[in-house]
Amino acid sequence: MIFLNRLKLPALAVLIFATIFTSCEEDLTTVGSGVVGGEPFKNDKAVFDVFAYNKKIKAVATNKLPIYQLGVYEDPLYGRTEAKVTTQVLLPSDNPTFGSYSQEQEETENADVAAQIPENETVESVYLYIPFLTNPTGDADGDGLIDELDDKPLDPNSDTDGGGLTDAQENTRGSNPLDETDDSDDAGFVANQFAKTFDLDSIYTNSRLYDKATDENLTFNLKVQRSTFFMRDLDPNANFQEAQEYYSNQDLASNFFGETIYDSATGNPLSISSDQIAVAKQDDETTEDVNESTQFNYLSPGIRVELDKAFFQENIIDKEGSTELSSQTNFKEFLRGLHFTLSEGSQDLMFLFNLKAANITVTYKYDSADTDGVVSPQSKQKDLVLNFLSDSFSSTTGQLTSTDGNAANTFINESYPVEIMDNLDTEENASKIYLKGGAGSFAEIKLFDEINSSTVIKEIKANNWIINNANLVFYIADDNLGAEPQKLYLYNTETNTSLPLSATDATGQLAEYDGALTTSTAGKGIKYSVDVTTYINGLVLDDGENVTLGLTTTPNLFLATNSSAMLENGDEQLLPVANTLSPLGTVLYGSAVDAANADKKLQLEIFYTETN
Helix, strand or coil: CCHHHHCCCCHHHHHHHHHHHHHHHHHCCCCCEEEECCEEEEEEEEEEEEEEEEEEEEEEECECCCCEEEEEEEECCCEEEEEEEEECCECCCCCCCCCCCCHHHHCCCCCCCCCCCCCCCEEEEEEEEEECEECCCCCCCCCCCCCCCCCCCCCCCCCCCCCCCCHHHHHHHCCCCCCHHHHCCCCCCCCCCCCCECCEECEEECCEECCCCCCCCCEEEEEEEEECCCCCCECHHHCCCCECCCECCCCCCCCCEEEEEEEHHHCCCEECCCECEEEECCCCCCCCCCCHHHCEEEECCEEEEECCHHHHHHHCHHHCCCHHHCCHHHHHHHCCEEEEEEEECCCCCEEEECHHHCEEEEEEEEEEECCCCCEEEEEEEEEEEEECCEEEECCCCCCEEEEECCEEEEEEECCCCHHHHCCCCCCCCCCEEEEECCCCEEEEEEECCCCCCCHHHHHHHHCCEEEEEEEEEEEECCCCCCCCCCEEEEEECCCCEECCCCCCHHHCCCCCCCEEEEECCCCCEEEEEEECHHHHHHHHHCCCCCCCEEEEEECCCCCCCEEEEEECCCCEEEEEHHHHHCCCEEEEECCCCCHHHHHHCCEEEEEEEEEC
8 A cells, every 4th residue: 555545635735745846856857947927937747646446347238339359369367258249130121122023023924024034043152251450550651552561661652563653653543563564554454453462450369469470370260150049129128218238248149049051160261361352253244345254353351251052042032022021120030140259270369340341242143034035044143242230320410320230249258367356346556457358357547546636636726837748657567468458548437438638639530549558669568658638637727526537448449439337346337338349458557566666656747837
């Protein structure tokens, strides 16, 4: 317990300031002097104690997440986490028509329309596509070629292949910036007929980020099963007035699974590729001089596997015109959904992905007839695209209005080591702060003292401080060995909102999370610094309330929404959804550190100008 715990107010603030000022005079040099409004001033730094309390999360609500986890992550400290996904499947529309005519029309003879015949739709192929996340900052100069392959990654005018066109020009033209023969002005040139390479993001293996060079032989297995669990949109216990929540500890597939429609373990295991996926085009009969089937469309890197054709023939194509397909509601009741699991191949693997960008493409052929009724068997082909989640937006504001479909993540966590469990929910000021994403742990943070007193703020006001900068610095503990979260998220637990930002900070896309990781030259994490200047100024200048703050991990995403959580002590509260989206954890030094780690003690740093 540090000495501040034993002090009583109001003597607390006096002793803090006496200690700080002595320290400042000994350790810091006055930055400058001058006049503010005709008064002398000096710049200085003060440090204040911060109190942190570890909280264990039992489960989090995981339906309709912006990002899902799938696979196995083995954290050296927190242990193993397995993430599964259970999701509904959406039709492209109510009562869809397959082929050229509806099932009712096919079954009705019409002498006036000779082409209206039974079409005998037959599934040719079914592909599941799950895209990986990609790093939005992986192309520093914005020329369309990722830094890893770019000859001059900071030069937007670089010509990596030396063919005469810059990488940016080739990106606009649709030619290959790594092939100089593609730079020529060939009359037969077809744009975008090569697979681009992307900088993949949020793929983890062996307790670290996936590395293309090191992990080129990594394999894994994907299993897809039919789910028989009905996912309600509305909660009957709330008189169907509130959304139904599904929690991470509900293992939905244990008792609700049907036939397996894909399992790579029975064939060839899958592997990671950072290259686009080539998909052959269909030939366009109207362009007689061009055979489009020799060309390709390209999907972003991800998983693309062929599912069981018979399953989709029986449960979708053959159901044309049936009550099961007459509405999304009926279809969700009939085909409850799918369940995804990722199992180890050569080593553990977990990745994050956007389920809204994933889909199933059912390609089918069907009979057609000309105006004379001459039938051409299986002469035409179409694609039916089934989504899992679909957003709707306001036509006037462009804001998200609703998300159709439902999906949930389930997490199976290995028990934490005794060292960690003994330091969660103790209500004691933490010597180490344990943060773990998913259904993991977070911390509550109190500034200045254990009861969020305003005494120190009053002292600051009385001493006429102008707050120039205020930071919370969280040093990473030596026992943190796994992949490190790129950012921390500090928020107001009273309002469940992010802390106020300055006008300058608010313009940055990721300023919301602020607490970026500082690394050594070797790439090892050292600390996180969270800018709380605007928050502290709000306390000093606007008489704001000094509230308890929350601290969680977050992936490098601009997300500030909240979701329900059940804590280990039985309490229920809202937590940032950002903490749910990643398996990563970290260990930070708190303020109750031993002498050996005194230089890494958690403190609030305030740089100020004092006027006389």
